[in-house]
Amino acid sequence: MAKMFIAGESLDSVTGETYEVRNPANGEVVDTAPKGNADDARRSIDAAQAAFDEWSRTSAEERANLLFKTAEIVEAERKSLSELLTREQGKPFQESNTEIEHFLHGLEFYAGLASKVRGAQVPLPAKNAYGMVVRKPLGVCGAIVPWNFPITLMGTKVGPALAAGNTVVVKPASTTPLTTIRIIEMMNEAGLPKGVLNVVTGPGSIVGEELLRNPKVRRIAFTGESATGKHIASVACGEFKRVTLELGGSDPMIVCDDAEIPKAITGAMVGRFWNAGQACLAVKRLYIFDKVFDEFVEGLVSKVSRYEVGDGMTRAEKPKIRMGPLHTSDQRDEIEAQVDDAVSRGARVLIGGARPEGEDYERGFFYQPTILVDVTDDARVVQEETFGPVLPIFRVSSLDEAIERANNNIYGLGSSIWTKNLDNIESAIDRIEAGNVWVNSLHYGYDELPFGGVKASGFGREHGPEALDYYLEPKGVVITR
């Protein structure tokens, strides 16, 4: 049975209650996890608070060395961690392995930055005086993480928080606590002082809520749905916490008539169907110039037909590519309702559009990769986030039309343009309303660059040296001689 990790100890919940974590591919119980409540959240917050003073005064070099060591220890267990992640989340083993690799890269990135934080000396108009800006860690940080990329999205919060000298309480999604718990145990085994990094499990509405309201928590980093984000912002900002929100997205991808079509087809395919489409920065609306529309769509449908849905622990025979199940039954219901809605408004299904048939699929939440054309702009797949393997494709006659339709959406997370024309590239960078623009590139969040959204996709940034700014408070100092 998995346990929470608080103040250097593996613990059951205060009530002793547990719940089952099930494999989305076959419904089997992977393990049980403690069903924590507000008391559990409070004891983890207290542990993080008690550890803060000493940790914040540890030298940056020592923090960096410890973070590098945690990465080394986790790396040694990568295979078993990837298996566990596949079993609790559903994604294919190779994708889990890539997720752990991304997590480790991010940890090392922030370990390297720990000793490179700079303040400033400022000339002042007052006589014999000068100012300084010193940058101080905030204290206890709450990291609230969703189920789609449980490990990388935990790392994007824990890495900069610890590097900057803060302490952390992680609250994983209820359906994906297991790999997170194991990694946090291992990071503690690497030598993090007790209470610096804790994990508390249980319902977001109880455990997460305590993180939002408890005055000892100074900062909330949240990734999840926009509706939950709205609630997080109203409660945590009301408690004067620093908040960053990484929320939903509906990334447009624009393919111009001079694009390198095979490369763009691969970009669309991986960008939409990685993790069975359950990614915030996935390609969710594809706008293709008229001249290359038919060639592109035919090529994409042919490539997508290589996907074979199935248990993420089994490899597909080449040239087939494995796609795992959706994470929950509700998630699949939602995708089916969105596709039905599009079809009822006149959309045509070019591939997929249904659950796979056969005994092998009965116990998992499988759904075929799906491509739609003739989709109207009022369809749910355009207006809402589609968090699954469904891609609506639209024909456009100009870049102006593509950008206007791309921006006609509540979200603004990622976007991409595929062209060799510099004017088109600059237009996209300037005019698309999104936190990120990829040019002839896969929608992917590099650790080196700031990542985050505008509009209903949230505010604040993770990744990049910029993320450290959200974990360090600038303090103004005046010194008079």
Ligand code: NDP
């Ligand atoms: P949710 O918003 O449902 O849950 C996210 C986390 O918040 C979970 O840990 C959940 O706990 C917790 N939570 C729920 N209610 C509360 C509350 N009242 N107080 C505090 N915490 C709470 O999102 P999903 O798990 O469904 O994740 C999918 C969403 O995440 C998608 O919309 C996706 O686009 C977005 N996302 C955004 C990314 C970005 O960087 N912009 C990246 C990846 C995903 P519990 O599981 O116990 O309910």
